[in-house]
Amino acid sequence: MANEDSFVHLHVHTEYSMLDGAAKIKPLVAEAAKMGMPAIAITDHGNNFGSFEFYKAAKAAGVKPIIGTEAYITPGTPRGDRTRVRWGDDGGGDDVSGGGAYTHMTLLAETTEGMHNLFRLSSLASIEGYFYKPRMDRELLSKYAKGIIATTGCVGGEVQTKLRLGLYQEAVEAAAEFRDIFGPENFFAEIMDHGIGIERRTMNDLIKLAKDLKIPLLATNDLHYTHAHDADAHAALLCVQSGSTLADPNRFKFDGQEFYLKSPAEMRAIFKDHPDACDNTLLIAERCDVQFVENQDLMPRFPVPEGHTEDSWFEAEVMAGMNRRFKNSVPEAQAKQAAYEVEVIKKMGFPGYFLVVADFISWAREQGIRVGPGRGSAAGSIVAYAMGITELDPVHHGLIFERFLNPERISMPDIDVDFDDRRRGEVIKYVTQKYGSDRVAQIVTYGTIKAKQSLKDAARVLAMPYSVGERLTKAMPPMVLGKDVSLGEIMNKPESKEADEKSRYKEAQEFRDIVASDDDSAKTLELAMGLEGLKRQWGVHAAGVIMSAEPLLDVLPIMKREDDGAIITQFDQPPCEALGLLKMDFLGLRNLTVLEDALANIKSNRNQTVVLEDLDLDADKPTYELLSRGDTLGVFQLDGDNMRSLLRILKPTEFEHISAVIALYRPGPMGMNSHINYAQRKNGLQQIEALHPELSKPLEEILGPTYGLIVYQEQVMAVAQKVANFTLGQADLLRRAMGKKKKEELDKQYEGFSAGMRENGYSDGAVKVIWDTLLPFADYAFNKAHSAGYGVLSYWTAYLKANFPAEYMAALLTSVRDSKDKLGLYLNECRRQGIQVLSPDVNASFTAFTAVGDDIRFGLGAVRNVGANVVEGIVEARETKGAFTSFGDFLKKIPPVVCNKRTIEALIKAGAFDSLGHSRRALFEIFEEAVDAETGVKKNEAIGQVDLFGDFFGGEDAGVSVPDLAEWNKRDKLAFEREMLGLYVSDHPLAGHEKVLSRYQDKTVVEIRPAGLNEEGVEEVGGLRDGDIISVAGLITSVQNRVARASGNPWAAVVLEDFTGELQVTFMGKVHAEFVSQLKTDQVVSIKGRLRERDEAFSLSAMSMQIIDVGSEEESSAPIHLRIPALEATRETLTELDRILRQYPGYTEVYVSLTGLEEEQLFMLPTAVKVTGELYGELKVLLGRAAVGAPRQDIVTDEVESPELDASLEAPALHEELPEPPEDL
Helix, strand or coil: CCHHHCCCECCECECCCCCCCCECHHHHHHHHHHCCCCEEEEEEECCCCCHHHHHHHHHHHCCEEEEEEEEEECCCCCCCCCCCCCCCCCCCCCCCHHHHCEEEEEEEECCHHHHHHHHHHHHHHHHHHCECECEECHHHHHHCCCCEEEECCCCCEHHHHHHHCCCHHHHHHHHHHHHHHHCHHHEEEEECCCCCHHHHHHHHHHHHHHHHHCCCEEECCCECCCCHHHHHHHHHHHHHHHCCCCCCCCCCCCCCCCCCCCCHHHHHHHCCCCHHHHHHHHHHHHHCCCCCCCCCCCCCCCCCCCCCCHHHHHHHHHHHHHHHHCCCCCCHHHHHHHHHHHHHHHHHCCHHHHHHHHHHHHHHHHCCCCECCCCHHHHHCHHHHHCCCCCCCHHHHCCCHHHCCCCCCCCCCCCEEEEECCCHHHHHHHHHHHHCCCCEEEEEEEEECCHHHHHHHHHHHCCCCHHHHHHHHHHCCCCECCECCCHHHHHCCCCCHHHHHHCCHHHHHHHHHHHHHCHHHHHHHHHHHHHCCCEEEEEEEEEEEEECCCCHHHCCCEEECCCCCCEEECCCHHHHHHCCCEEEEEEEEHHHHHHHHHHHHHHHHHCCCCCHHHCCCCCCHHHHHHHHCCCCCCCCCCCCHHHHHHHHHHCCCCHHHHHHHHHHCCHHHHHCCHHHHHHHHHCCCCCCCCCCHHHCCCCHHHHHHHCCCCCEHHHHHHHHHHHHCCCHHHHHHHHHHHHHCCHHHHHHHHHHHHHHHHHCCCCHHHHHHHHHHHHHHHHHCECHHHHHHHHHHHHHHHHHHHHCHHHHHHHHHHHCCCCHHHHHHHHHHHHHHCCCEECCCCCCCCCCCEEECCEEECCHHHCCCCCHHHHHHHHHHHHHHCCCCCHHHHHHHCCCCCCCHHHHHHHHHHCCCHHHCCCHHHHHHHHHHHHHHHHHHHHHHHCCCCCCCHHHHCCCCCCCCCCCCCCCCHHHHHHHHHHHHCCCCCCCCCCCCHHHHHHCCCCCHHHCCECCECCCCCECCCCECCCCEEEEEEEEEEEEEEECCCCCCEEEEEEEECCCCEEEEEECHHHHHHHHHHCCCCCEEEEEEEEEEECCEEEEEEEEEEECCCCCHHHHHCCEEEEEEHHHCCHHHHHHHHHHHHCCEEEEEEEEEEECCCCCEEEEEEEEECCCHHHHHHHHHHHCHHHECCCCCCCCCCCCCCCECCCCCCCCCHHHCCCCCCCCC
């Protein structure tokens, strides 16, 4: 293509110019390629975030990538100087950008050396020159100018700014200075023409200046989006940035719509009077040639003892570790596996990696920082076990090394390590100091505008009612495994059958119907599709840390976070790893914090030392009894409602069952009912069937431990090795191919798999059966190394809860003290366990919750308005000056930081002075005057004015006279307590009514949570969704009557509270009219309604309400009535019903009605029960919500003549004998 027909864009803002640039990289370079442009640049504002991604995308599209940045330059000041500078007289909009903080300059990398100099400039601008923006100064530019081409930049450049202010000579001097810094051949006068006045005002002067200084011209377009029609989406993006709407005349906006990827013809037409300015873009493109060097050996060097190499020291450490683990008697199988792994790791060049990881884990343990037992596939390595990186013997547990490191697919190992959440930073600091602060950094992440958020943003920017965006987001298909569906997937019908199978298009008909029938929704969608996927902001990886053998400044761009000075990469994780940098995950795990605190509680409360690592994972009977009861609220990974129900069915008796249940509690296996099949087979309730007669014996060793089911990815690999002669490395490649479902790769794998099986004498039928079985399971079978590693944590937490309940629950409460909902949940669990949670006490409480005998003392740190420094002051005062004997004594002994009205009021309301013998009401009456008096004394003491006679004549309570007043009534006392603690502790308004409430609710408040991933990353299978109808029961604690703005209709916002938390409930329309007279605080009610999800939280839209008479003796003693369809009353169902009822022995009778017969039959069961929410929950899981209703009032417990239903269930299943019930029922 002739030069006069081409052009290269050298001023380009991609999506990494966040909330300013709207040009997505792949479409941008594709469009450049389509236009026949030989090259294109990236020049994002003040950063190099997208450089690597842009480089790879441009190369793939056949377009030369030019790496650059639009830099921020100080206005002639040193980069550390934060003085604002003005060059004009009036300081108006024509003056220095950013209110006098910076100017602009375009920098382009000509060579690879120049690119790294550009990275250094960008990095140091952030680390040393940040003032509103990361700024470079002339010193930095001079130091790193080699290999860089520079321009005068846009209208915000120093030269143009001075020209605009009429300072021509100063502009000439500035341009000459920059020309000298970069060299005459590397500095250009950049001209733009978007049809806006601020550019045209300086164009002639800029061209004159360029001519005077012999600086070549360079034509650019300030590109911020790819296509002309993207201007609307870009305008909306600017509104998102500024929080304004498109209708706002004062919003931040670009003048004109010319900031797109213009064709060469368009650019040459604009600059037809200066063709050389366009030609120069091609000359620069020819000059620029940079390369990223990938897969460099940048592994940090571990300092080994003299006389050793990394390889030899690694081998010595593994041998020492094996002898330590196995007490100098290493079993043959383990020794053989260790020798194999050592050779593979040495061959792959990773000994240093293992030494680095083992070193910081060892250091952490020496500092008393609790480390997790292992997570992810690393638990499959016996080398990791020997070196103390993991805590599971992989040979004993059947874990596979090749799942972690595949010798047939060399890739960087990835060991993620969990640490006590409070002390993770100490480990990162140790690594930083050991390997050099210039070689360690945290990893940047980029938040994108997701589909739902784009709809909400678009609706807001268009000034649409909130309901428009809300309606669209609620019509979207639900998330799957925490992943939302894209707008494109919703609107664009799949073109092929294969694409249709993976697409969720069919689930979105309601969404498309709304868009088709509503103009506002259609406009919102159109704008949202332009916003979706754009970068919104940068953040920091929650756990990731990059480590390098070389200074990071020499490898990639970095930056400093202003808040805390943390050094962060400008590239996110994939580019960092592609360049050869080592990425480590230092994860903070709250459960490890809980474990450490629980062990400390056990030591202080019982003077016992528990070493978790020494526990036999199969031996503790109380632990497995707890698991079998599903009593696992607060147990790691086993905390969810449905998980607890599964545990009750499974009844675990060994560690393998814990590992399996963690692996099975996922949407995939549960979708195939694998979790129930596993539980029933384990308990002998379901026959174990071979996949194929020919495969029964060969696969017995592999599938036997999981009762003939494929549960783990490792089993897929082992099967391929056993029946098809695959190596474990090949088997891992097979597993990956099955998971990715790419037809070409699968066909290739099937060819080798089937050939191997036939070679072993298996029939085509056996080949087909095993392949068809493995294929779906490989997609969602779980990594056993991960489930076993986390299973250890599950066992440890279950062990502590079973054997040291007060100590464990105290630690758990401390860990969630900032979450009112979680705190309420676990406090209720303490009550259920019979553990008394004592009110906070100034003489006994510490910051955290503490175990006191079999009880728990509330932590002062959880009291509102009481900070850590206040608690420290209270504890220090009582430990150094003795226990507080009265309120006056307390005020006298405490330091000034504690002696303030806000703190004292909080402590009074929370009950922290109860042990001193005063009523809370009495202290509340006099505390302000007492604090004022004591504050004056402490101020005088601070300046040396001490009352010499105070101790002789005043006594310890001088100035503090506490009246003898009766306590507040229960309602006020609990209300104040709840105000300060966030919940009720000493008592609860609903106390004693648990039994009644459980009959009227489907879920407790805390159980009402959206489907998706919980805080531990586990899919909450069976979670609730927007629109579900449920019933809740509790106490109305707040009623706010309101009037809708638009319609003028009255409605009410109600807060309903039960033992576990509170829920917002709205009463609208006819429902409000019907129940408004009954909406009163302190009313105990059951409300049925439809769930409404907003911002990942639920509220309830009421449909009906029933007042519960909790004082009724008849109500509280009424029997339980179960309604079971006769055809569903199978032996298995009745056996499970009997088991559930026997778990809750008590005095309430249970009746069963068999429905679906000619005449409904009523039976009384011989098992009486204690009614609890857990009992009702289990009954609803087994029989369905409809079967477990409110009690039938026509059943009178003393006068029932119905025959008893024999709960021993020795009779045949009921449906085999109907319509006449069996005689022994």
